[in-house]
Every structure is written in C-alpha cells, then in structure tokens.
Amino acid sequence: MPTLFQPTALVGAIAIAMGFSTGVYANETPTKTAVNSALETLVVTATRSEEKIENVPARISIIKPKMLEQSPIAELPHLLMNDASIDMMQYGGYGQAASIFTRGTNSPHTLVLRDGVRLNTGSAGSASLAFIDTTDIKQIEVLKGPASVLYGTDAIGGVVQLVSKTPEKTGAFITGEIGEHKTYKSVVGADLAENGVYAQIRGQHLESEGTQVTDFKNSNAKTGAYDQEGFSAKFGIEQKQYAASIDYSQNEGTSIYTDGIFDPSYTQLLALKNKSQDFKNEIMNLKGRVNLNDKISVNARVSQFKDELIQNDAPDYVENITKEAELYGKWQFTPHQNVMAGVSHRNTETDLLSVDWSTVQYDKDVSSTGYFIQHQYQNNNLSTQAGLRVEDHETFGTHTVGQLAARYQILPSTSIYSNIGTAFRAPTNNDLYAVGWGANPDLKPEESISYEIGLDQHLTDHFKLGLSAYRNEVDNLISWKNSQNINVDKATLTGGELNLNWAKDELFLDVGYAYVQPKDKETDADLPRRARQSLTLTTGLQNEVYGISTSLSAKSKPKNGSGVTGYATVDVNTYWNINPNVKLFANIQNIGDVEYKNASYGGNYFYVNGGRLASAGVTFKY
Numbered sequence: 001m002p003t004l005f006q007p008t009a010l011v012g013a014i015a016i017a018m019g020f021s022t023g024v025y026a027n028e029t030p031t032k033t034a035v036n037s038a039l040e041t042l043v044v045t046a047t048r049s050e051e052k053i054e055n056v057p058a059r060i061s062i063i064k065p066k067m068l069e070q071s072p073i074a075e076l077p078h079l080l081m082n083d084a085s086i087d088m089m090q091y092g093g094y095g096q097a098a099s100i101f102t103r104g105t106n107s108p109h110t111l112v113l114r115d116g117v118r119l120n121t122g123s124a125g126s127a128s129l130a131f132i133d134t135t136d137i138k139q140i141e142v143l144k145g146p147a148s149v150l151y152g153t154d155a156i157g158g159v160v161q162l163v164s165k166t167p168e169k170t171g172a173f174i175t176g177e178i179g180e181h182k183t184y185k186s187v188v189g190a191d192l193a194e195n196g197v198y199a200q201i202r203g204q205h206l207e208s209e210g211t212q213v214t215d216f217k218n219s220n221a222k223t224g225a226y227d228q229e230g231f232s233a234k235f236g237i238e239q240k241q242y243a244a245s246i247d248y249s250q251n252e253g254t255s256i257y258t259d260g261i262f263d264p265s266y267t268q269l270l271a272l273k274n275k276s277q278d279f280k281n282e283i284m285n286l287k288g289r290v291n292l293n294d295k296i297s298v299n300a301r302v303s304q305f306k307d308e309l310i311q312n313d314a315p316d317y318v319e320n321i322t323k324e325a326e327l328y329g330k331w332q333f334t335p336h337q338n339v340m341a342g343v344s345h346r347n348t349e350t351d352l353l354s355v356d357w358s359t360v361q362y363d364k365d366v367s368s369t370g371y372f373i374q375h376q377y378q379n380n381n382l383s384t385q386a387g388l389r390v391e392d393h394e395t396f397g398t399h400t401v402g403q404l405a406a407r408y409q410i411l412p413s414t415s416i417y418s419n420i421g422t423a424f425r426a427p428t429n430n431d432l433y434a435v436g437w438g439a440n441p442d443l444k445p446e447e448s449i450s451y452e453i454g455l456d457q458h459l460t461d462h463f464k465l466g467l468s469a470y471r472n473e474v475d476n477l478i479s480w481k482n483s484q485n486i487n488v489d490k491a492t493l494t495g496g497e498l499n500l501n502w503a504k505d506e507l508f509l510d511v512g513y514a515y516v517q518p519k520d521k522e523t524d525a526d527l528p529r530r531a532r533q534s535l536t537l538t539t540g541l542q543n544e545v546y547g548i549s550t551s552l553s554a555k556s557k558p559k560n561g562s563g564v565t566g567y568a569t570v571d572v573n574t575y576w577n578i579n580p581n582v583k584l585f586a587n588i589q590n591i592g593d594v595e596y597k598n599a600s601y602g603g604n605y606f607y608v609n610g611g612r613l614a615s616a617g618v619t620f621k622y
Helices: 009-022 033-039 065-069 076-080 431-432
Strands: 061-065 088-090 100-103 110-114 138-142 158-164 171-179 183-194 197-208 226-238 242-261 267-289 296-311 317-334 336-352 360-379 383-391 396-413 413-425 446-458 465-479 486-503 508-520 533-542 545-557 567-579 583-587 598-601 604-607 613-621
Touching: 009 545, 065 138, 076 088, 076 138, 088 226, 088 598, 100 158, 138 508, 242 598, 296 613
Parallel strands: 110 158
Antiparallel strands: 061 138, 088 100, 138 158, 171 183, 171 613, 183 197, 197 226, 226 242, 242 267, 267 296, 296 317, 317 336, 336 360, 360 383, 383 396, 396 413, 413 446, 446 465, 465 486, 486 508, 508 533, 533 545, 545 567, 567 583, 583 613, 598 604
16 A cells, blocks of 8 residues: 555544644535524435425434445444444444444344435345445434334334435536545446436445454454445436336445354354455336325335345355335325324345355245235324234234324424324245244244334523433233244333434534433343443534534443443544535544454353544546
8 A cells, every 4th residue: 555545644634634624614604503404404214205204203313424424434324323223233444244233132133224225135124334335325214113014024113225326417427435444435327417317437446454353362263354346336216106116236345354263162262264255236226106196096016125245265155135016095085184004015035055063955935915004194283193903924823913192292393293103024945944044933933012102302592402211011022032033032122212403504513312221121120232321412513614513423232232332432424515526524533543353252251343444535526
C-alpha cells in the first residue's frame, strides 16, 4: 500500500478533512430541520404501503440516506449497531458471519427483507447479513415487534427492511474509498428518470485484508480477509394509474475465517487454521400495481432469492432458493378507512452437504401459502390497524396469527399507542432434516404473543421524546438438548426503550436507550449473549454543503454471556460537498480501537470485533 494510506497518516488526513468541513460555508442558508424531515419520513414496512412514520401504531426507526451515504465501506451489521433495540454479534471483524438479536429474541426471529423479498435462508433461518451489499439502498427501516400478519413466518422479534433507491433524476457518479487494513471500495452508477420512466445501474468492488478474528494470539493464522463484487439494475415505470418494475442484484466474493483444533476435553485450543468460503447471493424482483379506480388498487410481486455458500478446502456447500408470488388488493372504501387483502405463496429449497464434523446431506423444499387481511382507520387524532393471517404450511398445517394496534393523538404534541400481536416461526430445513446436527422432524413451530404500549411527546418545537414498554412471550422455543433439537424452552422478553431527538437549524442529537430482560422461563436465567442495556447516541452538524457527526454505541456485559464482554465504541463521520459535482468524505469506525469479546469460540477463547477502521473517499457526480 502507498505510504499515503498508512494508518497513522490516514487518521491525520481524516482529522484535517474534519477541520476543513467545520469551517467552510458556515453562513450557508440552513435546510429544513431534522424534526421537520422526520415528520415527512415515509415508511412501508408497517403497512405494506407508504405511511407517515408518526401515524404508525408501533415503534419503528429509520437508518436514513445520509447515514448510508457517509461511508460505502460500512457494512450492514455495523449500520444496524446504530439502533439500541438491536444487539449485533459479529464473529470477528469485517465480512465475518453476524447474528442479530432484536429486543432479545433469537437471530432467526428477525425477518430481513429487501423491497419485500425475504433474505432469511431456508437452512439457518437467519439472513447472511455480512454478505449483503448496501450500495443501492435508500434507507433501512427497523420495525420492532411481531409482523407475522403481513409477512408470515420468522417475524417474531421484528423486521429489518432494506428499501432500495428509485431514480428521481438523470445522472451518473463514481465513488472511491480507501482505509486501514488495505480496505478499499469503488462504486459506479448511473440513473435515468424522465416522465415516470426510470432506469438504474450500479456496480461495486470491495477488498479488505481484514483484522484479527479471535483472541487466540499465538497463531500464524491470517486475519479474516474479505472481498466482494456485484452489481444491481432496475427498470420501471411509475404512473398514477399503474406501475411496474423489475429489479436484479447480485453480490459475490470470498471470506477467509479461522477454525480451531481442540484437545479431547474441548478446553484447550491447540491450533488455528485458515479456511475460505465463496459466497453468492442473487435477487430478482418483479412488481406491478394497477389502480382500477380512485379507491381500489391491485398489487402483485414475483421474486426469487438465491443464497450460495461453498467451502474452498472441503466438499461442503449450501444452496438456498426462495421463490415467492404475492397478490393483494387495497380498497379505500371511505375517506378514512381502507382494507387490504391478499394471498402469498412461498417455496424454500435447501441443498446442503457438510462433512466437517459428521456427514450431513439433504435436499429438501418446503412450501407455505398465507392468506391475510388488514383494516386501517385514520381520522384526525386516531389511527388503528387490525389484521389476521391464516398460514397453510406444507409441514406444520394451518396457523392463525393476528394483530390489533392503535395510536391516539391526545394533545397536539402528545400521542400514545398500543398494540398486541401474535407471531410464529416454522423450524428451518436444518432443524428438520440435518441428520447429525440434531434434526427432528417432529418439531413444532415457535409461537409468540407480544404486548406493547408507547408514548411520543414533543417537548418543544425542536425536542421529541419517545417511550415504549413491551413484553414478548415465546413458546416452543427450539433448543438443543441431548444431541437433538426439541421444543423445550419458553422465553419472556420484557423491556423498554427511550428515544430523544433534538434538532435546531443544522444541529441534531439522537439518543436511544434500550433495556431488556431476556429470560428463560424454565430456569429463570438470562438467555445467552444478550446485553440487558444498550445506548446509542449520534450528534453533529449537517447541511447541504458540509457535515460532521459522532456516534456512540454501547452495550452492557450480558448476565449469561459465557465470557462475552460489554463495550462502548465511537465513530466519526464527515463530508464536504466542494461543489455540486465533487464530494469529499472521511470516516473512523471505532476511533478508540476498542477490542471486545462478542461470542465464545470454544473452550476459553472468543471471537473479537474488528477494531478501528479509518477511511477517506471522494465522489464525482454528474
């Protein structure tokens, strides 16, 4: 690597860039405040159609475009750490496998979507978060609480939806970012938008030498190097009476990780060895809408998600293919009421071979059809939402889930909401068919019921407070016992959240605090690896010309963490739009280079986080 980009020099260059960004164009006319912008924020995850966020009778947070654009290198697990309700565990640094715990629930209990396409795999049940590229993502919506009425299985703890960009004007750009650990990323893209017709294409390439994956220091094992490349394309038409779009994205690469050799008692690590795996994920999404009249619209979607993982030093592989077809209609039968009803069909196929510990091989597919209906009422001070879903699962028969929710504007500056909902998660193909890994075809689906109340208060024109309390009870929790998966455990997740948002002119401050008791009801012990307390804080200055922000993410030490530690890390981000065509930016993730244990590796050894990653980049746009 050239001397210019050695770590010390790079950090210094970032500091200089930050100095420039805070002193130029200080008298520029401010844009709308963040408060006004928040009030205009539209979300789609809670209701399947655009909805003002302040009307949603649930707790939903947004990772906004400015945060996504501040660093192309920033990967999805790191971005999700900005939400206090999410406990993110990554088994090593950049490009390593990650688990997401939303409000204390298990990782497969959070449904991850991209424009409605399910990214949770049929084998493990959770999404491969580290391998999902965010190059063309506009915003990330995090819906807390059950959402099985609209999305079927998996949405027990919540939904993370990646909303992709739709071109609004014609243009092109190229971005390059380079950072520590020989990390760099390049992105090129072009947009076309005219008279309701749009087209978009993106291409990206990333490489990183990686960082230490485990805390086992006496080893010649390399760090977790990672590379990926991919592209996406979208074409569509958006008119008042009809709309249609086709979206394709692909991301593939190689991830190097470490594996260990233990003594027979599994207490002492004797050696580490390198392994590498090739990954590829591919999304095809075809959507359409027709407005039959001013009151009735019909929507359809056909999609496929393919997720592959192939080991390079063994015959092991897994291929997941999820195909979905969906049709639903919405009827605005009065000015204040609408009803939505539809049907969705999903087929999930998994082809897997593993010979690492014991030979596991199967090729299975599972189908499920859901029928759902949802009613909404909105009038002045009251917003309500009621829904019901009947899921006909090929393996587990018929399951019915429901949800009731309401938000009431008590005063012009005060609103309260409450909701109750049920959800379920069908066992994965691994749970059912992976002989040698505890396969049990007699497993029952996990079921939950959740209660939540909340309050939102505008303390001043610039200061907003949000409070919420919830309890989620999960039955038939799938657990490992006596070398087999069985429905034994029952869990209760009881917690609360506090959010403070302040914005005035170009300044802003966002604070999130979350507390959860993730209890095993049978033993009264905390579920492993979950932090009880989480704190996030982001503050800074932003306008159309320049900006600087600092973010804190902190987690307490889990009470049943098997040695997992708490942590507090700080990120710094800055940008400067020199002119309409050139943007400079610089970022430092984990500026203090804090190291913490985030998951047990076996014996007395642990995976550790990736440490500091400082970077700087430039965007040229036309």
